[in-house]
Amino acid sequence: MANTIDLKSEDRSADSILSWLEGRDADLARQAVAARADGRLLDLTAALPEADRIEILTFDDEAGREVVRHTASHAMAQAVQQLHPGTLLAIGPAIEDGFYYDFDTSVTFGPEDLEKIEARMAEIVKAALPIARKEMPRAEAIQFFRERSEKYKVELLEDLPDETVTLYSQGDFVDLCRGPHLPSTGRLKAFKLLNTAGAYWRGDERNPMLQRIYGTAFATQEQLDEHLRLRKEAARRDHRLLGRELDLFSLPEQLGGGLALWHPKGALMRYLIEEFWRKEHLKRGYELVFSPHIARARLWESSGHLSFFREGMYGPMMIEDEEYRIKPMNCPFHVLIYKSQLRSYRELPIRYAELGTVYRYERSGVLHGLLRVRGFTQDDAHIICTPDQIHDEIKGCLDFGLFLMHAFGYEQLEMDLSVRGEADHDKYMGSDDEWEIAERSLMEALESRGLAYKRAPGEAIFYGPKIDIKLKDAMGRLWQGPTIQFDFNLTSRFNMEYVGADGERHTPLMVHRALFGSLDRFFGGYIEHTGGAFPLWLSPVQVRILPIADRHHDYAQQVASQLREAGVRIEVDDRKATTGAKIRDGETQKIPYLLIVGDREQSAGTVAVRARSEGDLGPKPLAEFIAAIREELGPPRS
RNA sequence: GCCGGCGUAGCUCAGUUGGAAGAGCGGCUGAUUUGUAAUCAGUUGGUCGCGGGUUCGAAUCCUGCCGCCGGCUCCA
Numbered sequence A: 001m002a003n004t005i006d007l008k009s010e011d012r013s014a015d016s017i018l019s020w021l022e023g024r025d026a027d028l029a030r031q032a033v034a035a036r037a038d039g040r041l042l043d044l045t046a047a048l049p050e051a052d053r054i055e056i057l058t059f060d061d062e063a064g065r066e067v068v069r070h071t072a073s074h075a076m077a078q079a080v081q082q083l084h085p086g087t088l089l090a091i092g093p094a095i096e097d098g099f100y101y102d103f104d105t106s107v108t109f110g111p112e113d114l115e116k117i118e119a120r121m122a123e124i125v126k127a128a129l130p131i132a133r134k135e136m137p138r139a140e141a142i143q144f145f146r147e148r149s150e151k152y153k154v155e156l157l158e159d160l161p162d163e164t165v166t167l168y169s170q171g172d173f174v175d176l177c178r179g180p181h182l183p184s185t186g187r188l189k190a191f192k193l194l195n196t197a198g199a200y201w202r203g204d205e206r207n208p209m210l211q212r213i214y215g216t217a218f219a220t221q222e223q224l225d226e227h228l229r230l231r232k233e234a235a236r237r238d239h240r241l242l243g244r245e246l247d248l249f250s251l252p253e254q255l256g257g258g259l260a261l262w263h264p265k266g267a268l269m270r271y272l273i274e275e276f277w278r279k280e281h282l283k284r285g286y287e288l289v290f291s292p293h294i295a296r297a298r299l300w301e302s303s304g305h306l307s308f309f310r311e312g313m314y315g316p317m318m319i320e321d322e323e324y325r326i327k328p329m330n331c332p333f334h335v336l337i338y339k340s341q342l343r344s345y346r347e348l349p350i351r352y353a354e355l356g357t358v359y360r361y362e363r364s365g366v367l368h369g370l371l372r373v374r375g376f377t378q379d380d381a382h383i384i385c386t387p388d389q390i391h392d393e394i395k396g397c398l399d400f401g402l403f404l405m406h407a408f409g410y411e412q413l414e415m416d417l418s419v420r421g422e423a424d425h426d427k428y429m430g431s432d433d434e435w436e437i438a439e440r441s442l443m444e445a446l447e448s449r450g451l452a453y454k455r456a457p458g459e460a461i462f463y464g465p466k467i468d469i470k471l472k473d474a475m476g477r478l479w480q481g482p483t484i485q486f487d488f489n490l491t492s493r494f495n496m497e498y499v500g501a502d503g504e505r506h507t508p509l510m511v512h513r514a515l516f517g518s519l520d521r522f523f524g525g526y527i528e529h530t531g532g533a534f535p536l537w538l539s540p541v542q543v544r545i546l547p548i549a550d551r552h553h554d555y556a557q558q559v560a561s562q563l564r565e566a567g568v569r570i571e572v573d574d575r576k577a578t579t580g581a582k583i584r585d586g587e588t589q590k591i592p593y594l595l596i597v598g599d600r601e602q603s604a605g606t607v608a609v610r611a612r613s614e615g616d617l618g619p620k621p622l623a624e625f626i627a628a629i630r631e632e633l634g635p636p637r638s
Numbered sequence B: 001g002c003c004g005g006c007g008u009a010g011c012u013c014a015g016u017u018g019g020a021a022g023a024g025c026g027g028c029u030g031a032u033u034u035g036u037a038a039u040c041a042g043u044u045g046g047u048c049g050c051g052g053g054u055u056c057g058a059a060u061c062c063u064g065c066c067g068c069c070g071g072c073u074c075c076a
Helices: A017-024 A024-030 A062-083 A111-126 A138-147 A151-159 A221-234 A237-245 A264-285 A299-301 A333-338 A390-407 A433-446 A489-495 A519-530 A550-565 A579-588 A599-604 A622-633
Strands: A001-006 A034-037 A040-042 A053-057 A098-104 A132-136 A164-170 A173-174 A190-200 A207-217 A294-296 A318-319 A322-326 A350-359 A375-385 A411-421 A453-457 A466-472 A478-486 A508-518 A542-545 A570-574 A593-597 A605-613 A615-621
Touching: A017 A024, A017 A053, A017 A111, A034 A062, A040 A390, A053 A062, A062 A098, A062 A164, A062 A173, A062 A190, A062 A207, A111 A190, A132 A138, A138 A151, A138 A173, A138 A519, A151 A173, A151 A294, A190 A221, A190 A333, A207 A221, A207 A264, A264 A322, A264 A350, A264 A390, A264 A508, A264 A519, A294 A299, A299 A489, A318 A605, A333 A350, A333 A375, A333 A489, A350 A579, A375 A519, A390 A466, A390 A478, A390 A579, A390 A622, A411 A615, A433 A466, A433 A489, A433 A508, A433 A615, A453 A599, A489 A615, A508 A519, A508 A615, A519 A570, A550 A593, A550 A622, A579 A593, A593 A599, A593 A622, A599 A605, A615 A622
Parallel strands: A411 A453, A542 A570, A542 A593
Antiparallel strands: A001 A053, A034 A040, A034 A053, A098 A207, A132 A164, A164 A173, A190 A207, A294 A322, A318 A322, A350 A375, A375 A508, A411 A466, A466 A478, A478 A508, A593 A605, A605 A615
């Protein structure tokens, strides 16, 4: 947390914040990276501000981390320019967990280059170069960078609105930068360059391709080591590796990019997830529907998808001279079900839910395991209701989403409320009234549940505002979770109506809602979250029985049939292998319980229980074991 | 799609200067009858991603495709 110091009675004669702080609190001065007063970030080299209070930022503050990483990115850029003169600089910001810098250079950076650059950075750090801030009129800065042929910097400057800009320099290196920065390169403690990648200038593929180097920096070597350990752990948990090791799914080349096969164990898990999902929906008053994979192109014209989602859709196929398309979304089908009759307000709310498989074109370069595919199943639902009902419906969606995520062990959630931008209301569908009621119902739902959320103006989709829930996984990474979106587009395009109590026709409100989003992606993320160690209710094999020798096979089968009767998914490892090898295989397969049975168990009618990653729990009567796990055999309860 | 890297047995990976395709794991067979994370032996397994070229000779060099990986962009 930021250290706030009252300045009112302080002696402000020191020539910088840093020297003032050194006289006051040497410890804090060592850890300080920047300061903040009146909401403005300041370099430690700046003079003490007029403000009444000052916050001293350290690496523990988010803004402080950014300062450290941004300074690291400058040190990297300096190292690159020293090693490869003529390299042009694009941008080099701090990002979540690290930083990057984009370069325009004729050399191609490989892993060896990263080591060399890192070594040079270490020299720059050792030299403890003072970092100086300089204000300059924009025109002068343009002239300065033009002389150095830094065309990207010139372009950035030309787009800046401010008449005065700031430059930061350290040794022979100068960069356009808002700052703040550490007072000296010597204050960088622990950093590491991670990988290289191509990146378009300003993210636009019509622009030149630059070379990006990613790195990260921390306040201490221990923190950096921990971060690198987590990265390694994440790589070890990669769902593509676990998917093969646990025989859950595959994406064979012969099948085509972005198309997955669910193997029996993965399919069983998916079945269990879907069964849970369906039951929970029925419990909450949803009605399940099914829809086909293709539809006349005209339907997609009516819905507008052929205009605003065209690039995501696969090409036409002709059926009896009529153009059809594979569905990229389920919404129009649900709308047609709604429109199959004239609806009364008494029927509302209507909640249609479907596990609908959709196909979307994704460029080959973005495909990634199950997380990014071309065919996937959405857990889609559309709620159609009156304005009176909308508040309760949104709360219902939110509660449902939170329940489901908790059921899968996601405890840390972040909420975004995406609303219209201030201006430009023309580009959005729906009336001001509709937007107001929609935004209010979303906001109230979040607030009634005491959830902290981030309001994001301008982030709404053109057809309505939405809540996005993000999940933090076991390795601290954020994933897209449930989304609750208003849709003013389809209600209007399909002229959806209901007859109100007044006998008049009204346009209902429609909410599009997905909780898993994509079952495929959710499953991929869940594999990484759990590392393949699934809870009992989802484990394809819940218990494996390991007879010690052949003479125990009969007893093992007896144990197996009793467990099977109790509804446990079991296997008997009757291979001719040592018990050690069987245990190792069971642990590798991440089976929750291994039951070892030998002479002692056979004569006592017990099983020796070994729990996944907990080890030997000793012998237990079988009935006792069954009673102990019975509660966890089924899905979580609401 | 673009930039960069990679592609050798089911998996993980060696393969020197262009000169007879290898190991471990897995699979199969046999022996061992096993007590809490790998018993031993034998054996099987290859269009060296695909096509074209250079060469007396190509896994190795050149070239065109395909796929995968890290990113860019977009999003579930």
